[in-house]
Amino acid sequence: MxxxxxxxxxxxxxxxxxxxxxxxxxxxxxxxxxxxxxxxxxxxxxWPVLNLGFLTRMPETLEAGGGIKPQLFNSIYLVVLSLGLSLPVGLGAGIYMSEYAGRGRALRFFRLCIETLAATPSIVLALFGMILFVQTMGWSFSIRSGALTLALLNIPVITRVTELSLLAVPRDLKEASYGLGATKLQTILKVSLPYAATGILTGLVLTAGRAFGESAILVFTAGTNVSAQFPDFRWTVPGETLSVHLWYVTSDGTLPDAREIAAGTAAVMILALLILNLLVRFLDRAIRRRTR
Amino acid sequence: MNQPSDSILGDPLSIAVLPASTQVKPGPSDFRLSRLHRLADRWSHLLFLGCSLLVVALIAGILVFLSSKGLAAFLPLSGNTGRTLGFSEVFLSADWAPSNDHYGILPFIGGSLTVTGLALLLAAPTGILTGVFIAKLAPSWMRTLMRQVMDLLVGIPSVVYGIFGLTVMLPVISRTWLKDAPASGFAVSAMILAVMIVPTIVSLSTDAFESLPQNLDEGAQALGASRWQAIASVLIPAAGPRLITAAVLGLGRAIGEAMAVQMVIGNNPQWIALMRESTDRAPFLRALFTPAATLTTELVQELPNTPAGSTWNNVLFAMGLMLYLLTMLLILATRRLGRGAEA
CATH class of the missing domain: 1.20.5 (Single alpha-helices involved in coiled-coils or other helix-helix interfaces)
Structure with missing residues (x-):
């Protein structure tokens, strides 16, 4: 050398x-x-903007003093929906890759695909969601277009974390299960997954954080408007989230207090992120305590 | 777990020679093997395979749908109301004036490359050095602290980075260095991007240094190398391919980032002309602080305002297709690098 x-x-x-x-x-x-x-x-x-009223008022379109109630609701709603959509797929793919795919060419190929999807810029996923859901399916800017496209962002992360958590399950635990006569499926469902659950949960919280902060995807699929009703659980209405709102008010410029609204929204997002981070560290400590 | 029972479970052959009395009795357990269980076991893997294949289908689906729009700019496809363009008037022209039917996207390609290059120039050296610091030098409390700092930096949403750039960095830089001239452009965009991709580079290079055999480090120091000499002349070259992989993945993140850059770069497709014409400032100040645009920022800026099927719209999708193909290329490149590291 x-x-x-x-x-x-x-x-x-x-x-x-x-x-x-x-x-x-x-x-x-x-x-x-x-x-x-x-x-x-x-x-x-x-800080000066943050108060209960800011969190619980409806937004204004032209006047100052609007709140972020529907955006906060949409953020949480979209995160939950997209996680619900991506969890089964991510779990399934993760289980397949760690337990069934072997160590050969198939595994390498699937890993390549997961890596590619994970590395795909969110603006590209946004374009895909816009063509497929917004235009081709005719769902326009709506909660369902947003949730489905956001799920694409979550799937690779959940798959990866499931695969890694399952690979960390000790071999003797699985062998003991086989020794007792369990089938492979029973071993996965009753031994491996419960053991890996905390790791997968940590990954889910991280994924939720990422989805919560995502904006590019949602600008093009869930839109920049909110429903006039609250709470509106329908999946056909547009669903502007906090992160989209933050971007929209600064770039749109019709609100006289856009600065304050943006600052308050950013602070809410940072606080949410800090809370999620504490949750991850708490889960992490739980894992370490068990393996020790 | 006690040793003897462990070894029995670990070796299937030893069960056969055990005296009958020590064998485990099949008591009432969760693991009863009914026909149903056997059937479920046989078919369930198809479900899991299906999930994996769905991911493959998504990769292909994105390519197909983006191509259907992006290639429509160049091919006479159905549903296309716009003009069919030649490759050279799009990829080799710097003239972006869609209202006058000019669709040269060189400014955006150039903008993306410039801002990504600058960000990487800032993030790669600092990220790799921080990686070696965490892996080899930092006391354990510092190591934990740095991991948490990087976790937080990677978790901050891109719009929040954008608002920080917009409300803190742009005004401060404008006031202190530019005599109140606007500061938007490549410099601030690259700084923000650098902070956004540094956690990726740090975490991958920390892994790279930690996976090096311990004796490399010790051998170098036994030969009389100082700690820095061991790092610079042994550890960094030994981790080389994985460090390049880290930088490539950082690059991928930087080139695809849209919102944060869009908020601070100034969104000016005519930046090349502006940079050339404005002579009131020193050249390097002009290069760093002229409002510009990139592939991603232009998509965010213009896509919502263009009718589907128009030439303008199709060219924007072609830019998205380019980004996607570039991602695939980068991932394949990291694969090649990874194989080089194993050999």
């Missing part, structure tokens, strides 16, 4: 070593500072 002698120990080398180690520490602390600055700025801007 090396053609010249680089490993000379000299005073220069020691100085360089000190300098570079210092640089690495600075870099790492720099990223922490970036995060703190970021979260701090968003929360500081949004």
């Amino acid at each position: 090396q053609t010249r002698p680089v490993l000379r120990s000299s005073t220069t080398a020691k100085v360089v070593d000190r300098l570079m180690l210092g640089l690495l520490w600075t870099l790492a602390l720099g990223f922490i500072a970036v995060l703190l600055l970021f979260v701090g700025a968003i929360l500081k801007q949004g």
